[in-house]
Amino acid sequence: MIIDLERFLATERTCWTELENLLDRLEADPGRKLSLAQLRHFHELYERTAADLAKITTFSSEPQTRRYLENLVARAYGEIHETRQRQQRFSLKQWFTQELPRTFRKHVRAFWLSLGITLAGCAFGGLAILLDPSSKAVLMPFEHLQQDPAKRVADEENAQDDKLAGHKATFSAELMTHNTRISINTMALGMTYGFGTIVLLFYNGVTLGAVAADYLHAGQALFLFGWLLPHGVIEIPAILIAGQAGLVLAGALIGWGRRIPLRARLREVSRSLVTLIFGVGLLLTWAGFVESFLSQYHEPVIPYAVKIAFGVVELALLIFFLAKSGRTPKAAATAPSP
Amino acid sequence: MTTSTLQIRTPEGIVFSQEIAGPVTRFLAWMLDAVCVYAILYVLTLVLRLLSIFSDNLSTALQVLGFFVISIGYGIACEWYWRGQTVGKRLYRLRVVDAEGLRLHFSQIVLRNLLRAVDGLPLFYFLGGLVCWFTPKCQRLGDIAGNTLVIHQPELAEPNLDQLLAGKFNSLRAYPHLAARLRQLVAPGEAAIALQAVLRRDTFDAVSRVELFAELAGHFRAKVTFPAEATEGITDEQFIRNVVDVVYRSRVENKPAVTA
Numbered sequence: 088m089i090i091d092l093e094r095f096l097a098t099e100r101t102c103w104t105e106l107e108n109l110l111d112r113l114e115a116d117p118g119r120k121l122s123l124a125q126l127r128h129f130h131e132l133y134e135r136t137a138a139d140l141a142k143i144t145t146f147s148s149e150p151q152t153r154r155y156l157e158n159l160v161a162r163a164y165g166e167i168h169e170t171r172q173r174q175q176r177f178s179l180k181q182w183f184t185q186e187l188p189r190t191f192r193k194h195v196r197a198f199w200l201s202l203g204i205t206l207a208g209c210a211f212g213g214l215a216i217l218l219d220p221s222s223k224a225v226l227m228p229f230e231h232l233q234q235d236p237a238k239r240v241a242d243e244e245n246a247q248d249d250k251l252a253g254h255k256a257t258f259s260a261e262l263m264t265h266n267t268r269i270s271i272n273t274m275a276l277g278m279t280y281g282f283g284t285i286v287l288l289f290y291n292g293v294t295l296g297a298v299a300a301d302y303l304h305a306g307q308a309l310f311l312f313g314w315l316l317p318h319g320v321i322e323i324p325a326i327l328i329a330g331q332a333g334l335v336l337a338g339a340l341i342g343w344g345r346r347i348p349l350r351a352r353l354r355e356v357s358r359s360l361v362t363l364i365f366g367v368g369l370l371l372t373w374a375g376f377v378e379s380f381l382s383q384y385h386e387p388v389i390p391y392a393v394k395i396a397f398g399v400v401e402l403a404l405l406i407f408f409l410a411k412s413g414r415t416p417k418a419a420a421t422a423p424s425p
Numbered sequence: 426m427t428t429s430t431l432q433i434r435t436p437e438g439i440v441f442s443q444e445i446a447g448p449v450t451r452f453l454a455w456m457l458d459a460v461c462v463y464a465i466l467y468v469l470t471l472v473l474r475l476l477s478i479f480s481d482n483l484s485t486a487l488q489v490l491g492f493f494v495i496s497i498g499y500g501i502a503c504e505w506y507w508r509g510q511t512v513g514k515r516l517y518r519l520r521v522v523d524a525e526g527l528r529l530h531f532s533q534i535v536l537r538n539l540l541r542a543v544d545g546l547p548l549f550y551f552l553g554g555l556v557c558w559f560t561p562k563c564q565r566l567g568d569i570a571g572n573t574l575v576i577h578q579p580e581l582a583e584p585n586l587d588q589l590l591a592g593k594f595n596s597l598r599a600y601p602h603l604a605a606r607l608r609q610l611v612a613p614g615e616a617a618i619a620l621q622a623v624l625r626r627d628t629f630d631a632v633s634r635v636e637l638f639a640e641l642a643g644h645f646r647a648k649v650t651f652p653a654e655a656t657e658g659i660t661d662e663q664f665i666r667n668v669v670d671v672v673y674r675s676r677v678e679n680k681p682a683v684t685a
Contacts, residue, residue: 092673114508137439144440150617154579157441164435165528256486264493268542271497275542278566283543336570350524354572361532364539 096152099139103159106132110162133163182362183369185413190362191328192409194335201330204285205323208292213300215293226297236305243310243385255379263375266322270329270367274336274360281337288330295323313391316398318378324405325370332363370405377401431562431574433526443526443576446519448557451575454513455550461512462499466492500538505531518579524562524572533571540567596655597667604671607649616672619645623669626662638662 109129113119121129140156191198215222223233231239251258269287276283302311339352381394430442469491477484503511509521509529521537523529544553544565553565562574597604619641626634642661645668656664 094674134437137435137437140441141439145613150621157443158578160435160439160441161433161443161522161526164433164441164526165523168435168526169528254482254485256480256482257489260486260489264489267493271539272542275540278540278543278570350572353570357530357536357571358532360570361535364535 092152095139095143099135102132102135103139103156106136106159106163110159110166113166114162129163130167133160133167136160136163182365186362187366188409188412190359191331191366194331194359194363197334197338198327198331200334201288201327204288204330205292205295205327208289209296209299210292211289212293212296212298214296216297216300217304223297223301227294227301232298232301236302236307236310240307240310240385244387251379251383259375259379262378263372266325266371266375267368270326270371271364273326273329274332274364274367277333277336278340279337280340281334284330284333284337287333288326291326309391310385312398313385313394314382317394317401318374318382320398320402321370321377321405322374325367325374328363328370329367332360332367335363336360431524431526431576441526443522443574444579445563446517446575446577448554448563450517450519450577451557451563452550452554454511454517454519457513457516458499458511462496465495465499469495497538500541501535504534504538509534514575518577519575520578521573522576524564524568524574529573533573535571537567537571537573540565540570543567595667595670596659597651597671600651600655603649603651607645607668607671610648611645611668611672615644616669619665619669620673623662623666634662638665641665 106129109132113121136156137160140153140160143153143156212226216226227233273284273287276287299311299315302308335356339356340349342349342352345352381389381397385391429447430444432440432442434440470488473484473487473491475484476487500511504514504521507515510519514520521529521534523533541550541553544550544556544567546552550565553567556569557563557565560569564574568574597607622637622641626638629637638661642664645665646656659667
């Protein structure tokens with residue numbers, strides 16, 4: 088039997104058009120809420136259109152109408168069977184003060200692992216530079232780090248001119264974009280089952296450890312802390328959080344001890360990954376400003392004590408923010424629901 | 426590549442399918458997007474250079490930031506605003522969708538775009554293309570992480586039978602019992618071929634058109650034998666149009682007939 092296509096289209100078209108219009112409105116405004124009656128009607132329209140699709144697939148191979156109905160049913164299916172939390176209107180304040188720190192705490196084990204890998208890299212880099220000073224060019228492939236620390240400190244402290252004068256904003260923008268790109272790569276390399284993320288974190292640690300050991304060994308601890316702390320206390324945790332995101336991604340791929348399919352595991356973490364990487368971008372924007380406008384100025388322009396104090400305050404605020412912000416008060420959490 | 430369609434069975438038992446886009450089409454769409462990004466950056470650079478009248482430093486800084494934001498954000502912004510499409514994807518009728526047919530979330534779009542960093546390794550999406558080629562649903566690493574697929578969406582339109590058949594005299598309808606038998610014997614697949622031939626008849630060259638309709642008419646004439654007066658004097662193409670009319674429109678029209 089082949090259905091009477093003309094009559095079929097004439098009788099069902101109003102239902103399809105209504106469903107299409109409703110879907111357009113829902114997709115255009117993700118925050119839109121339907122009343123119970125509207126939801127029931129939406130479901131009826133979906134079921135009727137789905138039945139029409141079954142009918143046209145069985146009784147007529149007319150491809151255009153079938154494709155049209157498939158598209159409509161696919162869109163309605165996505166709306167009706169979606170079980171994830173509906174996307175609310177984005178609030179930057181809520182995201183920053185609640186979602187970001189909560190997500191960080193939810194995956195804090197991955198952060199400790201990220202920190203551990205970086206510290207291992209630091210230890211390796213520090214030992215390597217102390218045992219074999221000639222490895223400096225390999226461990227710290229940056230021109231300004233190749234010279235003797237004591238000489239660099241003397242040069243910086245005796246400098247008459249502002250070497251960044253006229254391009255501080257550009258330097259700042261370059262730092263922000265370069266570090267954010269590295270962080271995105273660190274997260275993205277989680278797709279190599281975490282191998283790429285671990286390599287980048289370790290390598291970052293090696294460079295950091297080598298620089299620290301070189302300056303500490305040369306007796307330039309004050310300069311080192313004054314130079315690195317103002318931006319480093321934000322920049323280094325940001326890279327660690329990017330590593331955390333990469334390890335979370337790798338964990339979802341590997342799925343140790345999880346009996347749910349890969350797709351479901353990845354679906355679980357996707358929002359967290361995006362939250363963490365946007366948080367990293369925000370932290371690195373701040374770090375870029377500080378590094379360009381504060382970190383590069385030393386005594387006698389800015390006393391080391393001020394720079395170190397600034398760094399310590401920043402670190403304390405960051406730790407407080409990540410540990411406490413967005414926490415539900417215990418009383419409210421334990422109160423019985425009405 | 427082993428599968429070219431995504432088939433989803435709803436809990437109500439309805440199956441719908443979507444055609445998965447191949448790596449070559451996706452690469453062409455990406456190249457088009459790359460041109461768009463380049464064009465946007467070029468315009469942005471020209472505009473920001475004007476700022477150098479006031480501050481060279483600020484102008485360069487904004488160019489650095491603009492390059493970064495646009496190269497990373499172009500795909501995210503377009504795919505979010507156009508529900509899974511960029512300029513390149515729109516032109517090639519491609520769309521990013523959730524791998525399970527559910528609603529596409531912002532986090533999925535961000536993730537699949539950020540993972541271009543890995544898919545692009547070492548050059549020109551070699552790794553992404555390779556993964557895409559060997560995964561059953563043609564997903565690059567970003568698609569796997571974001572739980573997304575890229576599908577090909579053909580132009581969506583309902584068939585307009587009125588344009589082709591309405592109001593025309595149909596000699597086959599003079600024999601309702603034979604027309605009913607024809608409807609009974611024609612399979613949906615055969616009917617669809619005839620309908621498509623009629624709908625697309627103007628796209629064939631003259632010789633192919635005559636040959637195609639002769640072959641189709643031979644096939645349908647063999648199914649039900651209509652009296653000579655119903656088929657004499659009409660071309661094979663007209664015969665097929667009449668067959669399509671009978672098969673797809675079972676009602677007897679009350680409209681005044683016009684000789685075909």
